[in-house]
Amino acid sequence: xxxxxxxxxxxxxxxxxxxxxxxxxxxxxxxxxxxxxxxxxxxxxxxxxxxxxxxxxxxxxxxxxxxxxxxxxxxxxxxxxxxxxxxxxxxxxxxxxxxxxxxxxxxxxxxxxxxxxxxxxxxxxxxxxxxxxxxxxxxxxxxxxxxxxxxxxxxxxxxxxxxxxxxxxxxxxxxxxxxxxxxxxxxxxxxxxxxxxxxxxxxxxxxxxxxxxxxxxxxxxxxxxxxxxxxxxxxxxxxxxxxxxxxxxxxxxxxxxxxxxxxxxxxxxxxxxxxxxxxxxxxxxxxxxxxxxxxxxxxxxxxxxxxxxxxxxxxxxxxxxxxxxxxxxxxxxxxxxxxxxxxxxxxxxxxxxxxxxx
Amino acid sequence: xxxxxxxxxxxxxxxxxxxxxxxxxxxxxxxxxxxxxxxxxxxxxxxxxxxxxxxxxxxxxxxxxxxxxxxxxxxxxxxxxxxxxxxxxxxxxxxxxxxxxxxxxxxxxxxxxxxxxxxxxxxxxxxxxxxxxxxxxxxxxxxxxxxxxxxxxxxxxxxxxxxxxxxxxxxxxxxxxxxxxxxxxxxxxxxxxxxxxxxxxxxxxxxxxxxxxxxxxxxxxxxxxxxxxxxxxxxxxxxxxxxxxxxxxxxxxxxxxxxxxxxxxxxxxxxxxxxxxxxxxxxxxxxxxxxxxxxxxxxxxxxxxxxxxxxxxxxxxxxxxxxxxxxxxxxxxxxxxxxxxxxxxxxxxxxxxxxxxxxxxxxxxxxxxxxxxxxxxxxxxxxxxxxxxxxxxxxxxxxxxxxxxxxxxxxxxxxxxxxxx
Numbered sequence: 001x002x003x004x005x006x007x008x009x010x011x012x013x014x015x016x017x018x019x020x021x022x023x024x025x026x027x028x029x030x031x032x033x034x035x036x037x038x039x040x041x042x043x044x045x046x047x048x049x050x051x052x053x054x055x056x057x058x059x060x061x062x063x064x065x066x067x068x069x070x071x072x073x074x075x076x077x078x079x080x081x082x083x084x085x086x087x088x089x090x091x092x093x094x095x096x097x098x099x100x101x102x103x104x105x106x107x108x109x110x111x112x113x114x115x116x117x118x119x120x121x122x123x124x125x126x127x128x129x130x131x132x133x134x135x136x137x138x139x140x141x142x143x144x145x146x147x148x149x150x151x152x153x154x155x156x157x158x159x160x161x162x163x164x165x166x167x168x169x170x171x172x173x174x175x176x177x178x179x180x181x182x183x184x185x186x187x188x189x190x191x192x193x194x195x196x197x198x199x200x201x202x203x204x205x206x207x208x209x210x211x212x213x214x215x216x217x218x219x220x221x222x223x224x225x226x227x228x229x230x231x232x233x234x235x236x237x238x239x240x241x242x243x244x245x246x247x248x249x250x251x252x253x254x255x256x257x258x259x260x261x262x263x264x265x266x267x268x269x270x271x272x273x274x275x276x277x278x279x280x281x282x283x284x285x286x287x288x289x290x291x292x293x294x295x296x297x298x299x300x301x302x303x304x305x306x307x308x309x310x311x312x313x314x315x316x317x318x319x320x321x322x323x324x325x326x327x328x329x330x331x332x333x334x335x336x337x338x339x340x341x342x343x344x345x346x347x348x349x350x351x352x353x354x355x356x357x358x
Numbered sequence: 359x360x361x362x363x364x365x366x367x368x369x370x371x372x373x374x375x376x377x378x379x380x381x382x383x384x385x386x387x388x389x390x391x392x393x394x395x396x397x398x399x400x401x402x403x404x405x406x407x408x409x410x411x412x413x414x415x416x417x418x419x420x421x422x423x424x425x426x427x428x429x430x431x432x433x434x435x436x437x438x439x440x441x442x443x444x445x446x447x448x449x450x451x452x453x454x455x456x457x458x459x460x461x462x463x464x465x466x467x468x469x470x471x472x473x474x475x476x477x478x479x480x481x482x483x484x485x486x487x488x489x490x491x492x493x494x495x496x497x498x499x500x501x502x503x504x505x506x507x508x509x510x511x512x513x514x515x516x517x518x519x520x521x522x523x524x525x526x527x528x529x530x531x532x533x534x535x536x537x538x539x540x541x542x543x544x545x546x547x548x549x550x551x552x553x554x555x556x557x558x559x560x561x562x563x564x565x566x567x568x569x570x571x572x573x574x575x576x577x578x579x580x581x582x583x584x585x586x587x588x589x590x591x592x593x594x595x596x597x598x599x600x601x602x603x604x605x606x607x608x609x610x611x612x613x614x615x616x617x618x619x620x621x622x623x624x625x626x627x628x629x630x631x632x633x634x635x636x637x638x639x640x641x642x643x644x645x646x647x648x649x650x651x652x653x654x655x656x657x658x659x660x661x662x663x664x665x666x667x668x669x670x671x672x673x674x675x676x677x678x679x680x681x682x683x684x685x686x687x688x689x690x691x692x693x694x695x696x697x698x699x700x701x702x703x704x705x706x707x708x709x710x711x712x713x714x715x716x717x718x719x720x721x722x723x724x725x726x727x728x729x730x731x732x733x734x735x736x737x738x739x740x741x742x743x744x745x746x747x748x749x750x751x752x753x754x755x756x757x758x759x760x761x762x763x764x765x766x767x768x769x770x771x772x773x774x775x776x777x778x779x
Contacts (some may be wrong), residue, residue, distance in 0.1 A: 011510045013517065031528065032521040052521055055514065130589045146591035154592040157599055166601045180590050192602050201595035208602040334515075334520050353511045 008287060008336075008358060010318040014349040016057045020046045022341035024071045027331040028098075029082055029124050034329075034339050035059065035098075036347055037086060039068030045088055052349060059295045063101045067092065075120025075173070075221070076131035076147065082124075085133045085147075087115025093135050095147055106147045111137035121173035121182065124332075127222035129179040134172075140165030144198065157186065158197050166190045174218035174242075175225040185228060187213025193318060205250050209238055215265045218242070219273035227290065231263035231278055239290060244297040244307035252307035258286050258314070265328040271335045275315070275358060279328045279340060283321030285350075288312050289358055315358060320332055320348055360406035372438045377431040378727075381405055386424045393417045394713035395436075397461030400429065410457050412441040421636070541658055617715040628712075649675040656692075665692045683712035687723060690730045699734045706731035717756075725751045729761060732768075741772045 012109040022038040032052040040046045045065035050057040066135075067088040070314065077083040083094045083105055091111035094104035115135045122131035133145045144155035159165045167189040175183040183196040189212040195205040211232035219227040225242040228251075232238075238255040245251055259280030274290045293310045300306050323343035331337035336352040368377040377398075384402045392399040395414045400407040414436040423430040435441075446457075646652065656671035672689040675682070689706035709727045713720045732747030748765040755761070 009506065011506070011513055013510075013514065030524070032524045052517070054518065115423065130591060132592070144592070149591045152594060154594050156594070159594065160598040160600055163600055190601060194599060197595055198592065198595075201597060203597055203599060206599075206602075223602055333524070334517070337517065349554045351510075351517065353509055353513055 003223060006354070006357070008316050008354045010285060010287065010316055011351045011353060012318075012320065012348060013351050014052065014055060014057055015052065016347045016349075018048070018345045018347060021343065021345060022327065022347055023069065023293065024327045025339045025341040025347055026072055026074060026084075027333075027337075027339060029074055029077075029332055030079065031333070033073065033342050034347075034349070035084065036341060037069040037072050038341075039089070043068065045069040047086075047096075047101065050347075057347075057349070061098070061101070066090075070115055071118040073118050073120040073133070075123055075126075076133045077120065077123040078131070078235055079123070079125050085118060085120055087118045087135050087137075089114045091137060091139070093118070093133065093145060095133075098174070103353070106150075106187065108145065108151055110135055110143050110145065110153060111139050111141065113138035115222040116168060117170040119171050119173050121176050121221050127176040129176055129182060132173070132182070134184050136168035136171035136186050138167045140168060140170055140188075141172055142184060142196070144184060155184070155198055157184070157194070166192065169213055170216045172218055172219045172228075174228065176222050177224050183225065185216050185218070187216045187230060189213075191232065205245060207250055209236070209255075211236060214262060217266050217268055217276075219268045219276070226273065229266045229268070229278075231266045231274055233262045235259045235261055235263060235280070237263050237266060239309065239312055241296060241307040241309050241352045244305050246300070246306040247304055249300075251274055252309040254309035254312060256288075256312050259284060264324055264326045267328045267330055267338075269335070269355065270330050270332045272355065272358070275355065277328060277330075277352075278339065279325035281324040282319070283323055283325055283342060283344075284317055284319040285325060285328070285340065286317040287315040287352065289315050316352075320350075321346065361404045363400070363405050363407040366407070367626055370441055372440065373435055373445065374435040375431075375435065375441065377409075377433065377444065379407055379429045379431065380427060381407075381429060383425045386429055388422075388424075391422050391429070392461075392465070393420065393422075394461040394465045397457060398431070398433075407446055408458075410446045410454065412443055412446055413437060413439065500743065524659050575605070618717050618719070620715050621717045621719060622711075624681075628679065628683075646674070647678060649679040649682060652678070653682075653688065656685075656688060660688065660692055660695075666696045668692045669696070681712060683720075683723060683727075686712065687727055687730070690727070690734075694730055694733060694737075697737070699738050702734040703731055706734065721754050725755050725758070725761075728731045728754070730766075732764075736768060741768055741775070745772065 018036065018038070020038045020040040022036050024037045026035045026037075026050070027033070028035055034050050034052070034057075036046075036048045038046050045068045047061075047063040047065065047069060048059060049061040050256055051057075051060050065088070067090040069086050069088050071314045072084050072086040074082055074084055076085055079096065083095050083097055085093065087093055091109055091113055093106075093108050093110045093115065095106040097105050115137045120131065120133045121127050122129050126191065130146055130148075133147065134142060135145070136142045140159050142157040143153035146154045146293065148162050168186050170187040172185045173182065174185060175181050175195060180199050183204065184196045185196060186196070187196075191208045191210045191212060193207050193209060193213055193216065194203060196202070197204040201342045209230060209232055211234050213229055213230050213232050215231045216227075217229055218225055219229070228240040229243050230238045230240070236257050238253045240251040240253040242251055258278065259282060261281030263278050263280055265279045267277055269277070274292075276288055276290070278286050278288065280286070290312050291310050293308045295308060296310075297305050297307050321338070321344050325340050325342045328342040329339050331339075336355050337349070338352065339349050341347045363379060363381065366377060366379045368375060370376065371629045379400060381400070381402055381569040382714065384405060386400070386402050390400055390402045392401070395429070396411045396418055398407075398409045398411060411433070415433040416436055417433075420431065652671050652675035656668040656675065659665070659668040659671060669689060669692045672685050672692065675685050676689070679685075686705045686709035690702045690709065693699070693702035693705060706727045710724065710731075711726065713724050716724060728747045728751035732751065735741070735744035735747060745768045748761060748768060751759070751761050752765060
């Protein structure tokens with residue numbers, strides 16, 4: 001229908017089969033290059049650098065590492081250098097200079113088990129304050145690292161003594177709007193979401209969404225925290241309005257059921273923080289738009305401020321694969337360009353059109 | 359008896375016969391008229407008119423006009439010839455009957471043929487309609503595909519342009535780098551340390567104007583980077599956390615919620631059961647009617663070694679409430695001590711029966727039941743069954759060393775007996 005064609009279209013641009021399982025894919029900032037991280041069949045780690053040329057991806061570089069690589073981020077890298085921080089299956093955090101990737105620039109065996117998720121802040125000219133990297137691991141801990149400090153993390157969020165641990169599946173930085181403020185949000189496999197304030201070194205908020213939290217992202221890391229999206233197993237995701245924290249009820253949220261299977265990733269469009277894409281276990285991508293309510297906060301019966309969640313509407317969806325799409329990244333330089341990696345050993349570059357009209 | 363209509367008038371032309379049939383006082387409808395090639399009947403109770411026609415007519419073309427008190431027939435002859443009379447003359451009863459039946463049969467056949475023909479036509483119409491809709495849908499789909507393809511090509515071109523700009527930027531950067539290297543190593547180090555904190559990336563702008571990124575990124579690289587000192591690394595801190603407790607310590611995805619609910623319900627039910635006949639227990643004291651109290655009493659006596667008394671206590675408790683698995687479990691332990699091995703097996707089995715559905719909550723109880731039954735079997739020298747139970751216990755709790763060792767011992771014994779026999 002004509003009305004349907006006015007909505008953003010998800011156009012599949014390039015499809016690249018890989019000879020290994022890809023766990024994460026990221027655009028290299030300021031370029032048309034993308035990075036794929038994963039695990040080769042023989043149990044070693046693979047890092048590949050591709051460049052988008054014409055209608056295909058040209059392999060520029062391939063590096064093999066001892067342990068399979070699970071996740072990576074450029075978030076803490078300086079723009080000039082664009083160092084990549086990775087977490088691997090052995091629990092080691094390493095920072096690499098892609099022009100000399102044999103020896104890491106920084107490395108630490110920070111965790112006892114696989115690092116499931118990594119995020120960086122303070123680099124790329126985004127946000128204020130020192131560049132920091134946060135890692136979340138299956139050993140139940142979340143650690144924040146400063147690449148200038150060797151061996152010990154600058155913050156450690158760990159289970160209390162005697163507490164049985166839960167796997168941490170995802171971490172995200174947020175609220176980094178000045179040099180002092182910063183929060184880390186962590187999601188666990190039992191549905192816990194915990195918000196840590198790094199300035200006061202305390203737990204600021206926690207909640208439980210019943211299903212394991214697969215992915216967390218603030219709509220912007222470098223502003224006063226505005227929205228947080230949490231995706232989980234069994235096809236649900238929640239959008240929290242982070243502007244107003246009620247003393248007992250916490251943050252208001254709206255939740256949506258989609259994908260009919262695990263929602264693996266959520267990524268906000270860098271150029272418009274109210275648009276985000278979720279990727280699902282059935283190999284599909286959904287593009288969403290968040291609409292704010294008329295009033296973002298209201299007073300409850302006791303006069304305390306509480307937030308009001310808005311609504312989420314589906315703009316478009318597409319099914320690309322039969323296997324889960326486990327990683328997703330928007331290009332920070334070209335609006336609508338995104339890359340996704342799926343468990344069918346394929347990485348796909350997509351272009352989302354008409355985002356200006358949304 | 360129907361009234362035969364005899365007064366009718368008719369006239370004919372070379373091609374048609376005109377028959378006028380008076381039927382006063384009755385309403386005639388099309389259903390009352392039956393006409394075949396050579397037979398015409400009008401039956402309107404109480405009137406009946408019948409005519410075995412002289413010659414064949416074309417009944418499909420013929421018409422009947424029903425008027426006020428009279429029916430006017432226009433029958434078109436098959437052969438243009440003058441009829442001597444309207445009806446066939448001098449037919450006897452048998453012939454009449456035969457002619458009637460024939461007529462009916464013929465009518466039947468005709469009707470059949472008509473329906474067949476109708477069906478065929480209907481089928482063809484449907485087919486045609488289907489094909490037409492298919493074509494329409496195809497056209498629509500193609501149109502959408504074309505639009506999408508156009509979109510795709512446009513976007514691809516756009517991307518190419520952007521990408522070539524990125525390349526230019528990269529080249530510029532490289533040139534710049536080389537330029538800097540000429541300036542000296544120290545200056546380079548300086549530059550690398552500086553943080554690009556204030557320069558904003560043109561992310562929020564729309565990407566319609568393709569020239570903007572070039573300008574923006576140029577400015578980032580050629581601009582003299584501000585001397586923002588980075589804050590020192592954060593002073594280390596630790597935050598200890600607790601995880602949300604659940605009745606069953608497994609995440610929603612792992613829990614077998616339905617089974618766990620069932621188990622909880624069963625437990626609640628069991629608590630409420632009072633199975634014994636109250637009349638027998640009238641002479642019991644209040645506390646002796648409480649299965650829990652009795653269970654505790656039994657446990658105490660087991661602890662002191664008075665196994666018979668413990669069994670008695672458990673017996674009474676079971677009479678009061680036969681749905682508590684723990685009673686059977688403990689009684690099995692007593693029987694084991696008393697070497698009532700068959701009773702021990704019975705009780706352990708009953709306990710296991712009550713401990714369904716198997717959930718993490720009743721793991722310990724089940725392990726105990728299996729171990730006790732296993733022990734009883736072994737003492738009866740039924741080592742194979744005993745081993746089975748021990749292995750079941752291990753399956754639930756693989757970390758228990760005692761169970762492992764005992765299982766090993768049993769295996770050895772079995773192997774020993776097999777070798778000997």
